[in-house]
Amino acid sequence: MIEMTAVLGVCVAALGMVLTPGPNMMYLVSRTVSQGRRAGMVSLSGVAVGFLVYLGAATVGITAVFAVVPGLYLTLKLAGAGYLAYLAWKALRGGVSVFEAAELPVDPARRLFAMGLVTNLLNPKIAIMYMALIPQFVDPAHGRIWLQSLCLGVIQIVVALSVNGLIVLAAGAIAAFLAGRPLWLRAQRWVTGTLLGLVAVRLATDKARPVAA
Numbered sequence: 001m002i003e004m005t006a007v008l009g010v011c012v013a014a015l016g017m018v019l020t021p022g023p024n025m026m027y028l029v030s031r032t033v034s035q036g037r038r039a040g041m042v043s044l045s046g047v048a049v050g051f052l053v054y055l056g057a058a059t060v061g062i063t064a065v066f067a068v069v070p071g072l073y074l075t076l077k078l079a080g081a082g083y084l085a086y087l088a089w090k091a092l093r094g095g096v097s098v099f100e101a102a103e104l105p106v107d108p109a110r111r112l113f114a115m116g117l118v119t120n121l122l123n124p125k126i127a128i129m130y131m132a133l134i135p136q137f138v139d140p141a142h143g144r145i146w147l148q149s150l151c152l153g154v155i156q157i158v159v160a161l162s163v164n165g166l167i168v169l170a171a172g173a174i175a176a177f178l179a180g181r182p183l184w185l186r187a188q189r190w191v192t193g194t195l196l197g198l199v200a201v202r203l204a205t206d207k208a209r210p211v212a213a
Helices: 004-019 023-035 037-068 070-093 109-121 124-137 145-178 182-205
Strands: none
Touching (some): 004 145, 023 037, 023 109, 023 124, 070 182
């Protein structure tokens, strides 16, 4: 049985990740704004398959590897915390909005799907989520490790796909809304930057160790 604190922790981490501009958001928004909602949804389906690949890898043994080689886990955890802190700093510092319209070539559905998949598989934020963050919330006292990893991974996927789906559906309207409202852009950066900063601190200071199933 997974504790509610673990569920909430993964939800907050997943929300902070998905709301911070990164490879997935940039690709989905750029395709939606330039090619329409259908292209955005096809791209999102590729992203979803990428999540499933990470989920499968985490469920079948990444935690076990870390339990055998704790130094590798500690190194990845600290590197992940540093990367998240960097993303938080970038969000708070500001930058170009991912919702700015850009001219892109029209791609067929197969290429949109493939690019969504590859973008997600190469996304360091997602790698950190599955290899360093989710294991933080797995507790051997609450049942099988692989089952907890599976359930928490599913929660992350639901949060990420729900938010990304809403972003795709509203990308055009959001782009138009934010075009002349710098204050709203600043608020979004501060919220997401703060969330990511808190997750980075949590990841760096947590003393839990991964345990093999």
